[in-house]
Amino acid sequence: MKRKITLKQIAKELDVSISTVSKALSGSKEISEDTTQKIQAFAKLYNYRPNNIALSLKNRKTKTIGIIIPEIVHHFFSTVIRGIELVANKRGYNVIVGLSNESFTKEIINMEMLAGGSIDGFILSISKETLLKQDYHHFNATINQGMPIVLFDRVVNEVDCDKVIVDDFKGASKAVKKLLSTGCKNIGLITTMDYVSVGRLRTQGYLEALQEAEMNADPNLILKIDDSINVEGHLDILENEIERFFKSNKKIDGVFAVNELYAVTAMKVARKLGFKIPDDIQVIGFTDGVLSKHATPSLTTVSQHGQKIGEQSADLLIDRLELDNEENDMYFEENEYEEHFKTIVIETELIERDSTK
Amino acid sequence: MKRKITLKQIAKELDVSISTVSKALSGSKEISEDTTQKIQAFAKLYNYRPNNIALSLKNRKTKTIGIIIPEIVHHFFSTVIRGIELVANKRGYNVIVGLSNESFTKEIINMEMLAGGSIDGFILSISKETLLKQDYHHFNATINQGMPIVLFDRVVNEVDCDKVIVDDFKGASKAVKKLLSTGCKNIGLITTMDYVSVGRLRTQGYLEALQEAEMNADPNLILKIDDSINVEGHLDILENEIERFFKSNKKIDGVFAVNELYAVTAMKVARKLGFKIPDDIQVIGFTDGVLSKHATPSLTTVSQHGQKIGEQSADLLIDRLELDNEENDMYFEENEYEEHFKTIVIETELIERDSTK
DNA sequence: ATTAACAACGAAAACGTTTTCGTGTTGACA
DNA sequence: TGTCAACACGAAAACGTTTTCGTTGTTAAT
Numbered sequence: 171m172k173r174k175i176t177l178k179q180i181a182k183e184l185d186v187s188i189s190t191v192s193k194a195l196s197g198s199k200e201i202s203e204d205t206t207q208k209i210q211a212f213a214k215l216y217n218y219r220p221n222n223i224a225l226s227l228k229n230r231k232t233k234t235i236g237i238i239i240p241e242i243v244h245h246f247f248s249t250v251i252r253g254i255e256l257v258a259n260k261r262g263y264n265v266i267v268g269l270s271n272e273s274f275t276k277e278i279i280n281m282e283m284l285a286g287g288s289i290d291g292f293i294l295s296i297s298k299e300t301l302l303k304q305d306y307h308h309f310n311a312t313i314n315q316g317m318p319i320v321l322f323d324r325v326v327n328e329v330d331c332d333k334v335i336v337d338d339f340k341g342a343s344k345a346v347k348k349l350l351s352t353g354c355k356n357i358g359l360i361t362t363m364d365y366v367s368v369g370r371l372r373t374q375g376y377l378e379a380l381q382e383a384e385m386n387a388d389p390n391l392i393l394k395i396d397d398s399i400n401v402e403g404h405l406d407i408l409e410n411e412i413e414r415f416f417k418s419n420k421k422i423d424g425v426f427a428v429n430e431l432y433a434v435t436a437m438k439v440a441r442k443l444g445f446k447i448p449d450d451i452q453v454i455g456f457t458d459g460v461l462s463k464h465a466t467p468s469l470t471t472v473s474q475h476g477q478k479i480g481e482q483s484a485d486l487l488i489d490r491l492e493l494d495n496e497e498n499d500m501y502f503e504e505n506e507y508e509e510h511f512k513t514i515v516i517e518t519e520l521i522e523r524d525s526t527k
Numbered sequence: 528m529k530r531k532i533t534l535k536q537i538a539k540e541l542d543v544s545i546s547t548v549s550k551a552l553s554g555s556k557e558i559s560e561d562t563t564q565k566i567q568a569f570a571k572l573y574n575y576r577p578n579n580i581a582l583s584l585k586n587r588k589t590k591t592i593g594i595i596i597p598e599i600v601h602h603f604f605s606t607v608i609r610g611i612e613l614v615a616n617k618r619g620y621n622v623i624v625g626l627s628n629e630s631f632t633k634e635i636i637n638m639e640m641l642a643g644g645s646i647d648g649f650i651l652s653i654s655k656e657t658l659l660k661q662d663y664h665h666f667n668a669t670i671n672q673g674m675p676i677v678l679f680d681r682v683v684n685e686v687d688c689d690k691v692i693v694d695d696f697k698g699a700s701k702a703v704k705k706l707l708s709t710g711c712k713n714i715g716l717i718t719t720m721d722y723v724s725v726g727r728l729r730t731q732g733y734l735e736a737l738q739e740a741e742m743n744a745d746p747n748l749i750l751k752i753d754d755s756i757n758v759e760g761h762l763d764i765l766e767n768e769i770e771r772f773f774k775s776n777k778k779i780d781g782v783f784a785v786n787e788l789y790a791v792t793a794m795k796v797a798r799k800l801g802f803k804i805p806d807d808i809q810v811i812g813f814t815d816g817v818l819s820k821h822a823t824p825s826l827t828t829v830s831q832h833g834q835k836i837g838e839q840s841a842d843l844l845i846d847r848l849e850l851d852n853e854e855n856d857m858y859f860e861e862n863e864y865e866e867h868f869k870t871i872v873i874e875t876e877l878i879e880r881d882s883t884k
Numbered sequence: 885a886t887t888a889a890c891a892a893c894g895a896a897a898a899c900g901t902t903t904t905c906g907t908g909t910t911g912a913c914a
Numbered sequence: 915t916g917t918c919a920a921c922a923c924g925a926a927a928a929c930g931t932t933t934t935c936g937t938t939g940t941t942a943a944t
Contacts, residue, residue, distance in 0.1 A: 173672075173673055174672055174673070219639070219643045220643065221584075222643040222644040222645045223580060223583045223584045223589065223644045223645070224584055224644070227580045227581055227584050232580065234623065234645070242608050242609050242612075243602065243606050243609055244605070245600065245817075248600040248601070248605055249600050251599050251624075255599075255624070255625070255626050259637075259640075264623055264625070264645065265623065265624060265625075266591070266621060266622065266623040267612070267622060267623070267624055268616075268621070268622075269612050279616075280616075282576070283621060284621065285576070286576045286577065286578065287531070287579040287580040288579045288621065311574075315531055315574075316531070435821075438821075438823060441823070460602075460816075460817060461818070461821055463762070464795075464822070465821065465823075466795060466798070466822075466823050
C-alpha cells in the first residue's frame with residue numbers, strides 16, 4: 171500500500187533536482203540525453219503520473235465540468251449526460267455530477283460544493299422548485315464569479331448564458347399536425363403545470379397547430395397534471411385523472427402528451443376503456459425513451475435527441491472555457507461587450523410508430 | 528468577471544497576515560475578538576469560500592469518489608448512482624462519473640484519468656469486454672497504489688476488495704419457484720452468454736429451482752442471447768430469436784428472463800403469436816425498471832434495489848477511506864493481515880404484477 | 885588569453901490552504 | 915524592578931507541479 175510516487179521522490183532517488191525531473195519527463199531540450207533517458211526509465215518503472223490536484227492548483231483550472239440535473243433516473247437526462255461525457259472526455263475533461271432532486275436548496279448546496287474550485291464550469295438543467303420560486307440568484311452569482319454556465323432544456327431568460335434547448339414549440343406543433351392530418355377532430359392535450367417552461371411551450375405548440383387548422387381549442391380537452399407531487403409514486407392518481415378526462419370527453423380521437431409517461435398511461439387507460447389504438451384514438455408522446463419504444467402499441471413520439479443536447483452543451487462550455495484562456499493571455503481590460511451568448515436549438519424529430527395511423 | 532477571493536487578498540486588504548485570516552475564519556481562540564469579527568465580516572461580504580483544490584492538495588484527499596459504470600442510459604445503473612450520490616453528499620463527498628461504455632480500453636483510460644489524484648476511491652461495475660478478456664490488472668494496480676475500490680453488481684473473484692452484489696442466484700430461483708407454484712410445467716429461460724457473471728448466476732438459480740422440484744432442465748428451453756452486439760439497436764434480431772424459440776418449443780407455459788428487456792420482448796412476441804398472458808404463458812423478468820412497471824400487462828419481476836446497492840457501496844467505500852485515515856495517524860507498520868474485505872449481499876424481492884397468476 | 889556562447893542543471897516562486905512554531909507586547913505578581 | 919504567563923499575531927513549511935531565472939563548466943571565437 172505505497173503512496174503514489176512524486177517528482178520529489180524521483181529527484182531524491184536519482185540525485186538530481188525536481189526541476190530536472192520535471193523537464194526530463196516533459197522532454198525538454200534543456201536536459202541531456204543521458205539524464206533524460208535515466209529519468210524517464212525510472213518514472214516508467216514506478217509508473218509515475220503527475221498529480222492532477224497539484225496541476226489544477228498551479229494552472230487554476232481543473233479540466234472537469236460540473237453537471238447538475240434534477241434527476242438521474244430519467245432516460246432523457248441520462249442520454250444528455252452520455253453526450254456530455256462523450257465530448258468532455260474527447261476534449262480531455264472529466265465530468266462530475268450533482269443531483270438537485272428537483273429541490274431549490276439542494277441545487278444551491280450542490281453548486282456551492284462544486285463552485286469551490288472543483289470545476290471549471292457548469293452544465294445544468296433547472297429544478298422544478300427553482301422554476302417555481304423564480305429565484306435565480308445563485309446562477310447569476312456563479313456567473314459573476316467568472317464561472318461559465320450552460321443551461322439546457324429547462325432554461326430561463328433571467329440568466330444570461332449559453333443555452334441548448336429543444337424546439338418544444340415546433341415539436342409539439344408537428345405532433346399535433348400529424349394527428350390532424352390523419353383525421354383527428356378532437357385532440358386532447360395532457361400537460362404539466364405552466365411553470366415548467368418546456369411544458370408551457372409544448373402546450374403553446376399544441377394551440378398553434380389547432381389555430382392554424384382553424385379549429386378552436388376546447389379548454390375541456392386540456393388536462394393539466396400537477397406534478398409537484400412525485401408522479402412516479404402515485405401512478406394510480408395519474409391514471410384516475412386521465413380516466414376521468416377520457417370519460418368526460420367521449421369524443422376524443424387523439425391525444426398529445428407532453429411526456430412519455432403521460433402518453434403510455436393514456437394508452438393504458440384508453441385500452442382499459444375499450445378503445446382501440448390507433449383506430450379509435452391515436453396517441454403521440456414527447457421524449458423518445460425506453461417506454462415509447464417498448465410500449466404496446468409502440469408509441470409515436472417526438473424525439474429530443476438528448477445525447478446531441480449533451481454534446482452541444484459540452485462543446486459550448488469547453489469552447490468558452492478555452493476562449494477565456496486565450497483572452498486572459500492577451501490583455502483586454504473590458505471585453506464585456508464581446509460577451510455574446512449563444513442559444514442552440516436542437517431540432518426535434520417525429521418518430522412514427524404504431525400508436526398513430 | 529472577478530476571480531474568486533483568496534486568503535491572501537483578504538490579508539492584504541485588512542493588513543494582517545494570511546495565517547491570521549485563516550485562523551480567524553476557523554474561529555480560532557488565538558485571534559482577538561476584534562480582528563475575528565472584522566475578518567469574518569469582510570469574508571462574508573466578499574463571499575469567501577476556501578479553494579477545494581488547495582485543500583485537496585494539502586490534505587491529500589479530495590473528498591470525491593469516482594464511479595465507473597458501463598452505461599448510464601440504463602435504469603439500473605442510474606438508480607445505483609442515485610444511491611451513491613445520496614450517501615456521498617450526506618457524508619460530504621462529491622461524485623465524479625466515467626462511462627466505460629462496456630469497453631475494456633475506455634475503462635482503463637477512465638480509471639487512469641481519475642486515479643491521478645482526482646479522487647479518493649472507486650465504485651465501479653465491470654464492463655462486458657473486461658469480463659470477456661478476464662484481464663483485471665488495472666483494478667489490482669489501482670488497489671496496490673493505495674486507492675480502494677468497491678465493486679458492485681458485476682464483480683469478480685480475481686480482485687480483492689469490498690463488494691456489493693445482488694443474490695442473483697436466489698432471486699432467479701425465487702422467480703422460477705413462483706412460476707412452478709402457479710402451475711407452470713415447461714419454463715423457458717432467456718439469458719445472456721455466461722461470461723457476464725450475473726447472467727450465469729441467474730441461470731444457475733433457474734436450474735436449481737427446477738432441480739429442487741425434481742424436474743429435468745430441458746436444454747431446448749434455454750435461449751442464450753449473444754449481447755456482445757448492442758441489442759438496443761437490433762431489437763428485431765432479439766424478437767426473431769425469441770419468436771423462433773417459442774415456435775420450436777410449443778409447450779412453453781412460463782418464461783423467466785434475466786433482464787427487463789428480454790422479458791417485455793418475450794411478452795410482445797408471445798402476444799403476437801396469439802398467447803394470452805398470464806393465462807397461456809406467464810412471464811417474470813429481472814430488474815425492476817420503468818419497463819416492467821408500464822408494460823402491458825405489467826411485468827412481475829425481481830427487484831434488485833439499485834439505489835440500496837449504491838448506498839451500501841458508498842458507505843463501504845467511505846468507511847474504508849475514513850478508516851485508512853485513522854490508521855495513518857497511529858503507526859502501524861504492517862496491517863495487511865487486517866485487510867478483511869466485506870461482500871454485502873442485497874436481497875432481491877419478487878414484485879408480483881399482472882404477468883403472473 | 886579573454887570573452888562570448890552554450891549546454892546542463894538547480895533554486896525559487898507560485899498556485900491557496902492549514903498548522904506549527906516562533907516573537908513581541910502586555911499585565912500580574914513577587 | 916525583574917520574571918513569567920497570557921495574548922495576539924506573523925513567518926514559514928508543506929502538499930506536487932511548472933516555469934523563470936540564475937549558475938556553473940565547457941567550448942568556440944576573437
